[in-house]
Amino acid sequence: MSLMIETRGLTKSYGDFVALRGIDLKVEGGDIFGFIGPNGAGKTTTIRILTTLLEPTGGDARVAGMSVWDDKDSIRGLVGYMPDAFGVYPDMTVTEYLHFFAAAYGIGRGERHGLVSGLLELTDLTFKEDALVDSLSKGMQQRLGLARALVHDPKVLVLDEPAAGLDPRARVELREILRELQRMGKTILLSSHILSELEEICNRIGIVEQGRLVAQGSTEEILDQLSAEGSRIQLRTTNNKEALELLNAHPAIGGAALDEDDPAIVRVELVGGDDEIGRLSTILADGGIGIRHLSEDRVSLEQAFMRLTRGLVQ
Numbered sequence: 565m566s567l568m569i570e571t572r573g574l575t576k577s578y579g580d581f582v583a584l585r586g587i588d589l590k591v592e593g594g595d596i597f598g599f600i601g602p603n604g605a606g607k608t609t610t611i612r613i614l615t616t617l618l619e620p621t622g623g624d625a626r627v628a629g630m631s632v633w634d635d636k637d638s639i640r641g642l643v644g645y646m647p648d649a650f651g652v653y654p655d656m657t658v659t660e661y662l663h664f665f666a667a668a669y670g671i672g673r674g675e676r677h678g679l680v681s682g683l684l685e686l687t688d689l690t691f692k693e694d695a696l697v698d699s700l701s702k703g704m705q706q707r708l709g710l711a712r713a714l715v716h717d718p719k720v721l722v723l724d725e726p727a728a729g730l731d732p733r734a735r736v737e738l739r740e741i742l743r744e745l746q747r748m749g750k751t752i753l754l755s756s757h758i759l760s761e762l763e764e765i766c767n768r769i770g771i772v773e774q775g776r777l778v779a780q781g782s783t784e785e786i787l788d789q790l791s792a793e794g795s796r797i798q799l800r801t802t803n804n805k806e807a808l809e810l811l812n813a814h815p816a817i818g819g820a821a822l823d824e825d826d827p828a829i830v831r832v833e834l835v836g837g838d839d840e841i842g843r844l845s846t847i848l849a850d851g852g853i854g855i856r857h858l859s860e861d862r863v864s865l866e867q868a869f870m871r872l873t874r875g876l877v878q
């Protein structure tokens with residue numbers, strides 16, 4: 565696989581304010597790459613540089629080997645971009661809207677019909693082809709934005725916060741479409757300020773914080789790294805009272821307590837990574853206590869993420 569997006573020492577200042585402090589991103593062809601970081605971290609700035617809408621202050625950003633400094637037009641032909649906000653929609657139907665953007669890309673009338681109906685099918689919007697854009701739900705508008713980003717059949721898709729504000733069902737639909745686009749050979753970079761929003765969609769993740777890339781790797785590696793920061797487990801056991809005593813007596817366990825609302829649940833803080841869960845099972849098994857249910861808190865990943873980003877900035 566070849567590098568499809570690469571930035572080297574990418575910097576950007578807005579006046580005195582340094583928004584990007586040397587970003588080295590690597591996105592391989594065929595990746596669904598999650599660009600994750602809290603608000604203000606520099607995601608949109610990086611994305612606008614990659615789409616040639618904004619010039620960097622220093623360093624370089626390349627798409628398919630072409631530099632944003634010299635090859636703006638070629639890059640625009642290769643990249644489909646979905647901004648984080650669309651502003652006000654015109655008084656147009658869904659079909660008219662896509663025809664409008666296809667025409668803007670110089671695609672002739674004859675070709676446009678097949679193209680637009682194909683895009684509507686891909687984004688599951690055929691049933692809304694005659695609806696006014698304004699009347700669509702948030703999820704449908706996001707899918708229309710995606711269709712719009714695809715009119716010139718770009719190799720690379722850059723989507724700024726595409727899952728923001730979507731309900732879980734709309735998020736699943738978005739994920740299915742992105743997987744389909746990946747199968748079609750597209751390379752996709754998408755941003756989010758919420759890790760859990762992207763962890764199931766992306767094969768690779770980069771975490772950005774205050775203009776620095778603090779971690780980059782396969783989703784698995786990054787999640788392992790985060791869970792090594794400590795995690796929280798929910799347990800149901802055959803004897804919660806004894807389980808608590810055993811766990812709290814053990815130095816390798818960060819602490820255990822009954823859930824405040826539901827005493828059938830034991831909440832455990834772990835200090836290490838995955839092997840800690842094995843140790844916890846052993847401690848309980850040795851005490852003759854059975855585990856009825858064990859799950860990792862989703863929230864804790866988010867907290868680990870916050871800790872990781874905060875810790876590395878100092």
Ligand SMILES: Nc1ncnc2c1ncn2[C@@H]1O[C@H](COP(=O)(O)OP(=O)(O)O)[C@@H](O)[C@H]1O
Pocket residue numbers: 578581583601602603604605606607608609610
């Ligand atoms: N046009 C601008 N002028 C001045 N500061 C800006 C401008 N655009 C963004 N910034 C600042 O740069 C930082 C990064 O912004 P942005 O790239 O939008 O972050 P993100 O998309 O991760 O939320 C923020 O502190 C933001 O306030």
Ligand SMILES: [Mg+2]
Pocket residue numbers: 607608609648724
């Ligand atoms: Mg942004």
